[in-house]
Amino acid sequence: MSDIQDKPTMVQDEHVSTKPRRRGGCVGHCLKLWWVYLILLIVIVVIAVPVILLVIVPKIAQSKLDDAELSIQGIRMMNSQAQNFTMSINSTILSDGKIKATIDGFPGKMYLEDYHDHTPFAIIDFPATTADAEQVVNVTQFTQINDVAAFTAFNTFLLMNDTFRVTVEGDTFVTVHGIARRYPVTFKKIVTLPGLRLFAGTTVFNTSISLTPDERGNNFKGKTRIPNHSLVTFEIGNTTFHNYLLGNEVGTVYIDDLTLIPGDGNVFDMRATIENTPVLNTVQEKPYCEDGNVPFQLRGKNVTNHGQYLSYFADALAAGNQTIEINIGDSIEKLVGNRPTCKTT
Numbered sequence: 001m002s003d004i005q006d007k008p009t010m011v012q013d014e015h016v017s018t019k020p021r022r023r024g025g026c027v028g029h030c031l032k033l034w035w036v037y038l039i040l041l042i043v044i045v046v047i048a049v050p051v052i053l054l055v056i057v058p059k060i061a062q063s064k065l066d067d068a069e070l071s072i073q074g075i076r077m078m079n080s081q082a083q084n085f086t087m088s089i090n091s092t093i094l095s096d097g098k099i100k101a102t103i104d105g106f107p108g109k110m111y112l113e114d115y116h117d118h119t120p121f122a123i124i125d126f127p128a129t130t131a132d133a134e135q136v137v138n139v140t141q142f143t144q145i146n147d148v149a150a151f152t153a154f155n156t157f158l159l160m161n162d163t164f165r166v167t168v169e170g171d172t173f174v175t176v177h178g179i180a181r182r183y184p185v186t187f188k189k190i191v192t193l194p195g196l197r198l199f200a201g202t203t204v205f206n207t208s209i210s211l212t213p214d215e216r217g218n219n220f221k222g223k224t225r226i227p228n229h230s231l232v233t234f235e236i237g238n239t240t241f242h243n244y245l246l247g248n249e250v251g252t253v254y255i256d257d258l259t260l261i262p263g264d265g266n267v268f269d270m271r272a273t274i275e276n277t278p279v280l281n282t283v284q285e286k287p288y289c290e291d292g293n294v295p296f297q298l299r300g301k302n303v304t305n306h307g308q309y310l311s312y313f314a315d316a317l318a319a320g321n322q323t324i325e326i327n328i329g330d331s332i333e334k335l336v337g338n339r340p341t342c343k344t345t
């Protein structure tokens with residue numbers, strides 16, 4: 001028994017006796033080399049603190065900014081002039097909100113992500129924000145058109161596409177609460193915006209035609225409903241369109257004071273000067289004579305707003321044809337009392 005007890009004791013003794021010896025060795029060693037440890041500590045502090053402050057914090061700040069999401073609720077372009085307009089943007093920045101920080105205001109370049117050289121079509125001054133989970137950023141700003149070609153491309157993309165991508169990019173500074181240092185960061189967000197789909201779904205109704213033109217030379221009047229599939233409101237102005245019938249130009253369509261708003265509330269008076277003969281011939285041909293609907297094509301011709309020619313809208317509207325059916329049969333019936341019949345050839 002004592003043998004058995006002795007053994008563990010001996011083992012324990014060995015432990016007890018060896019540990020202090022090792023520690024003593026370390027203490028002695030450490031004491032002798034205290035200056036090495038001090039230098040190491042200083043080096044760690046001197047290197048680690050700046051590494052944290054200069055490398056890690058800005059990296060985190062940049063990556064938090066990269067993870068944030070920008071969404072646009074509305075864009076408004078008003079008081080459109082040849083060289084400038086007033087732009088309003090309602091937007092929201094969503095982030096995880098875990099860092100308390102402020103982001104300085106900055107000039108944000110806006111450009112088409114899918115257009116060759118990324119020339120900005122507008123530069124918007126974004127206000128200072130915080131890094132809270134949800135930031136509402138609504139801006140209204142007088143905006144110079146510095147590059148008409150880029151702004152025309154933006155309007156063309158907006159008009160032609162179902163969706164298109166716009167990038168907002170700018171260099172700014174972030175201040176993380178508790179650190180008295182401003183870090184340079186880049187704000188870059190790509191947003192997908194709904195486009196106008198070339199006004200697909202436009203209808204013309206309440207039409208009337210006259211055989212003798214009025215004092216402005218118009219022989220066609222009606223109302224048009226233009227759906228706005230996008231979230232852009234814009235003041236276009238007095239707009240004219242080439243009017244084609246079966247590939248031939250047959251006249252000009254006018255819509256005055258055109259301002260499009262999002263949604264279905266876009267109903268405007270339209271008037272036109274149209275050659276009677278090709279229209280009257282077509283409406284008596286099959287299949288048009290069956291229901292009286294004649295397919296016209298419209299393509300932008302001219303846009304003037306308060307006396308200024310707006311090439312950036314005119315050229316965008318000229319980029320494509322929109323087919324619109326107009327019930328000429330009904331208009332003729334209103335005019336002469338009976339519908340045109342199908343020509344027998």
Ligand SMILES: *[C@@H]1O[C@H](CO)[C@@H](O)[C@H](O)[C@H]1NC(C)=O
Nearest residue numbers: 073074075076088089090138
């Ligand atoms: C922004 O929101 C305000 C308030 O709802 C609204 O009056 C304004 O028309 C909106 N602007 C844009 C550009 O969507």
Ligand SMILES: *[C@@H]1O[C@H](CO)[C@@H](O)[C@H](O)[C@H]1NC(C)=O
Nearest residue numbers: 080081082083084085142308
């Ligand atoms: C805006 O542009 C028009 C020409 O398109 C010019 O007459 C006007 O002076 C400009 N306004 C400002 C404030 O630059």
Ligand SMILES: *[C@@H]1O[C@H](CO)[C@@H](O)[C@H](O)[C@H]1NC(C)=O
Nearest residue numbers: 073074090091092136137138
């Ligand atoms: C900002 O725009 C949003 C719509 O996106 C609106 O709900 C909010 O009221 C606007 N805020 C201000 C201060 O205009």
Ligand SMILES: *[C@@H]1O[C@H](CO)[C@@H](O)[C@H](O)[C@H]1NC(C)=O
Nearest residue numbers: 114156157160161163164165
């Ligand atoms: C948008 O429209 C433009 C001009 O018609 C076109 O070049 C571009 O490829 C379209 N598509 C997208 C996704 O932007």
Ligand SMILES: *[C@@H]1O[C@H](CO)[C@@H](O)[C@H](O)[C@H]1NC(C)=O
Nearest residue numbers: 205206207208222223224267
């Ligand atoms: C259509 O025209 C008639 C008569 O010209 C008018 O009473 C009616 O209000 C018009 N409808 C619309 C939607 O403008």
Ligand SMILES: *[C@@H]1O[C@H](CO)[C@@H](O)[C@H](O)[C@H]1NC(C)=O
Nearest residue numbers: 244247248297299319320321
């Ligand atoms: C629009 O249609 C007319 C007549 O069919 C044609 O001459 C013209 O080239 C078309 N334009 C575009 C941009 O499609």
Ligand SMILES: *[C@@H]1O[C@H](CO)[C@@H](O)[C@H](O)[C@H]1NC(C)=O
Nearest residue numbers: 301302303304307308309314
């Ligand atoms: C556009 O219309 C205005 C006013 O009618 C006219 O002065 C101008 O010459 C037209 N511009 C083009 C490019 O057709």
Ligand SMILES: *[C@@H]1O[C@H](CO)[C@@H](O)[C@H](O)[C@H]1NC(C)=O
Nearest residue numbers: 237238256257304305306307
């Ligand atoms: C549109 O043209 C009419 C004349 O046809 C003019 O009285 C009106 O001021 C013009 N509107 C704009 C916004 O330029």
Ligand SMILES: CC(=O)N[C@H]1CO[C@H](CO)[C@@H](O)[C@@H]1O
Nearest residue numbers: 227228229230231262263264
């Ligand atoms: C006809 C149509 O698509 N209208 C849309 C216009 O844009 C708004 C959003 O701004 C949609 O809610 C509408 O459905």
